[in-house]
Amino acid sequence: MNPMMMAVVGVIVGAIVAYLAVSMKNASAQKSKEGAAQDILAKAQADAEEVKKKAEEKAKQIVRDERNRLEDEMEKKKKHLSDFERGLTKKEVALEQKTEQIQKDTDRVKAKETEIETRVQKLDAEIKKNIEIQDDLANKLTQVAGLTKEQAKNELIAQVEEEARLDAAKKVKRIEEEANEEAEKRSKRIVGIAIQRFAGEYVAEQTISSVEIADDGVKGRLIGREGRNIRAFEQICGVDLIIDDTPGVVTISSFNVVRKEISRMTIERLIADGRIHPAKIEEFYEKCKHEFESRLRELGEKAQMEIGVHGIHPEILKLIGALNWRTSYTQNQYQHALETAFLAGNMAAELGMNVKQARRAGLMHDIGKVLDASAEGSHAVIGADFAKKYGESPDIVHAIRAHHDDEKPESVLAHLVAAGDALSGARPGARKALKESYVSRLSDIEKIVNGFEGVQRSYAISAGREIRVMVENEKVSDEQTIMLSRDIARKIEQEMSYPGTIKVSVIRETRAVGIAK
Known part of the structure; x- marks a missing residue:
């Protein structure tokens, strides 16, 4: 073999050797990669098992926590039901005691x-x-x-x-x-x-006010720590503050319409301000009290100007303004006072009397209705004493005191005020009474009374709440008037239906007539 051939063979053999070496190297690298992949897969499987195990433990913990929470809620509800049941038992016992009484x-x-x-x-x-x-x-x-x-x-x-x-x-x-x-x-x-x-319903309507709140969390702030805010509010405002489970509502309870309204304004200011503590309660209460008193005085001054009088004391004007928050059988007492004033003034004009004095007395005749309930006596007596205290004349004071016969009327002015009060309060429509039933009731009462022997004439007054019977003194003695009044009252009870009571007054007079010739 010549050198050329040998060289060619050598090259071929070298190439084959090199190829085999590369192939062996690639095979070794492939095996190394497969081993690494298997390691990664094994590690991933181990990590997945660990995550799964941790997730199962966490789920079990969540279930245990939720079960504990539900058990706590069930315990609270059981306790609440137990307390409610004890309360019902106490009320049943109290009711049984009242029934026995x-x-x-x-x-x-x-x-x-x-x-x-x-x-x-x-x-x-x-x-x-x-x-x-x-x-x-x-x-x-x-x-x-x-x-x-x-x-x-x-x-x-x-x-x-x-x-x-x-x-x-x-x-x-x-x-x-x-x-x-x-x-x-x-x-x-x-x-x-x-x-x-x-x-x-009427008591609830007149003695409570409801204040709407956007967030029930405000209730807790109104109560305060250990109840200090609610105690301070009730002490300062003089009302009862009711905070219960009713959502979005706080209730104010008081028989004094003025204090109730001031308290309502105070709560609204406190909620709007957001700072609720005893010092702020007192501050807002004084501001609202001043504003409300100014409002009452403005209403009183408006009434005073409307009837054309002047010089009424500011304290009395405030009471007149407070009548706007009082009703009697759905009749607004502020409007009733104005009506009485105009009616008394019109009658005084017809009699040639002092019109302004009559209107003044008529406007003030019911101021006793808004004074503190701790005062003794009827509203007519209380109002008269108050008017006297603030400089009203004896005639005005007497007219106020006598408009419900707490004192015998001794002046024409007193009779005018009483008549104006009766006309305004008892007229058909003023207090939800129909004209037809009103007139029919009066006619029926008089017809029944006139049917008795010895009755000369009769008059139904005070919207049928009193019947005055005039008898013939020759036929009915003083002692017989007692039996006659009872007989009339019994017959009215048997034959009529009516609201309230009817007072029967039998009047017998003796007349002596002498003739001078």
Whole structure:
């Protein structure tokens, strides 16, 4: 083999060797990569197992926490239900006690009725005894006076009947007075129980105000730490603040309409400001009180200007303005005061009297309705004392005091104010009464009364709440007026239906006539 061929063979052999070396190297690298991939896959599987294990443990922990939370809530609800059940039990016990007290009162009234019935039976026995005495006296009169037995009997019967009627009237009056005393005590107790057991729509409407809140979290801030904010609010404002489970509402309760309105304004300011603590409560209360008093005074001044008077004391003007938040049988008392003032002024003008004085008295006649309930006496007496304190004239004070007969009217002005008050309050439509039923009721009352013997004429006054009966003095004696008033009242009860009560006043007058020739 020549050198050229040998060289070619050498090159070929070298190339083959090189190729084999490269192939072996590539095979080794491929094996190394496959081993690394298997390691990575094994590690990934191990990590996945670890994550899965941790996720399972975390899920179990969440389930345990949720179960504990639900158990805590169930315990709280069980405790709440237990407390509610105990409260219901206490209320049931209290209700049973009140029922027992009512039953005792009923038994006492029945005992009183039995006692009255016994007295009536004794009275019947006395009448029978008088009849027996009458027969004996008839025989004696027949012998002494020369009368026939029948004549003597008739004369004695008339005499004994009259005496028995007089005695019966006196006893009935005494029994009635005793029954009235017992009835007054029982009625007060029953009214107290009724108020405790039931609060009507009108009471709720007039004694509470609701303040809407956007966030129930405000309730907690109004209560404050350990209740210091709510205690400070109630002490400063003089009302009861009710914070319950009702969402979005806080309730203010008070019989004083002025304090209730000021408290409502104060809460709204506190919620708007956001800073709720005793110092801020007092600060906002004083501001709202000043603003509200200014508002009351402005309303009073407006009324004063509207009726054309001047010089009323600012404190009285504030009470007149406060009447705007008072109602009587749905009639606004501010408007009622203006109506009374104009009516009294119109009547004074017809009589040639001082119109401004009549309007002044009419405007102020009901200011006692908005004064503190701790004052003693009716609203007419309270208002009169207040007007006197702030410099009103004796005539004005007397007209205010006498407009509900707390004091006998002794001036024309007092009668005008009473008449204006009655016209404004009792006119058809003022207090949700229909004109037809109003007129019909008055006519029916007068028709019933005029049907009794001895009745000369009758007048239904005060929107049918009182009937005044004039009788003939020759036919009806003073003692018989008592029986007549009872008979009229009984017949009205039997034949009519009406709201409230009707007072029956029987009036008998004696006239002496002398003729000078």
